[in-house]
Amino acid sequence: MSNEYDPGSGAISVEGRSPGAVFGLLGDESRLQILQAxxxxxxEPVPFAELHRRSGVDDSGRFNYHLGKLRGTFVRRTDDGYELTYAGRQVIGAIYAGLYTANATVEAIPVEGSCPVCGGGLVAEYAEETAxxxxTACEDxxxxxxxxxxxxxxxxxxELPLAFDRWMCHVIRGVIDGFCYTCAGRMDGRLVVDDADEGIGGLPAHAEFECDRCGSTATTSGGAPMLYxxxxAGFLYDHGFENGRTPTWELGAVGLPTGELLSExxxxxxxxxxxxxxxxxxTLEDDMSISSVERITVG
Known part of the structure; x- marks a missing residue:
């Protein structure tokens, strides 16, 4: 067995296709029925006969034709039948999530808890796909x-206020880990110094993240990356706060992050x-990486 390094072993090959051609494949109800089946x-792979039955496309010729159109992009054939590709899973996930089919609003819901900054009341709302x-008492x-x-x-x-909060934590964790919430592209962060009294969460700088592929952005408190x-996370857990489970508005019971600039x-x-x-x-660096962490006993 050779242990020599093969310079081609890590080559990345990405074949691009026209978005119009790919999304055009979904422009027939029979194909959507097959994907939903x-x-x-x-x-689990689905055998041909079972997939035909599930799809509800009665005409065999029509079923075969549309299944063939989906293969290679949204569907793949295996030894045990047919299964969704990653792209196919994303289409089905978007259907379930209502991304293209649902429109909703939620009027103000009082939140069981209080603002960690001022102690005021909290409300949760939903409109235009935004939670x-x-x-209600301060803007912080x-x-x-x-x-x-x-x-x-x-x-x-x-249950919605906590569901909203947990989803937000899920998205922020992905952003901090470097993945775009829109296109799964690479997301890079930077630390931005604020003017006096304009920082998020009382800190002198905030975090900005941007996707280098689709341009989506996210802004968080400069303290958010440290929380993950x-x-x-272990410090917080030891003091009764579990990231992603305990509502973020209860962080004040442990203590809100405080900070100081080391350099501008x-x-x-x-x-x-x-x-x-x-x-x-x-210690947070300018690219939002954490270069040091120290846990200290005080008092």
Missing amino acids: LGETPD SVDC FHNDFWFPPGSLDQFEPE HPAV SPPRMRVQLEHDGERVVT
Whole structure:
């Protein structure tokens, strides 16, 4: 066996196709019926006869024709039948999520909890595919973010504020990990210094992320990236706050992040949390990477 390095072993090959040609494949109801039939058991190949039965496309010739059109893009053939490709799964997921088929609004719902900044009341709302959780007394606690409309009817009204919050945390975690929430492209972050008294969450700088493929952007508090670092997540868990489970408005019970600039050019910031005799201190670099984390006993 040779251990010599093959310079071609890591080559990346991406074949582009016209979006018009690809999406044009979905312009027939029979093809959507076939995709939805496969979507009934997305993790299992479906034999030809069973797929024909599920699809409801009675004419065999018509079924064969449209299945053939879908193969290679949204459907693949296996030894055990037919299954969705990743693209096919995305289409089915978008249908379930109501991305193209649902339009919804949710009137203001009182949130069980209080603003971590001022102690005021919170309300959750939904309109134009955007969920928001805001303080009614101050402007310092304000979150708004895209939320799939087809997911609304999966929850009772009183459950929606927490569902919104958990979805937001899910999206932010992906953004911080470098993946665009729109196109799954690479997302890069940067630390942006704020003018006095204009920082998000009382910090002197905030985080901005941008996708280098589709241009989608996200803005968070400069303290958000530290909250998802494993060492900080462990600190929070030890003090009764579980990332992605405990509502973000309850972070005030542990303590809101505080920070100070270490330099403005390039921007660098020290951010810390302190609670019950312990402190965790992180250093954020200008690209939003965390270069150091220290957990300290105080008092």
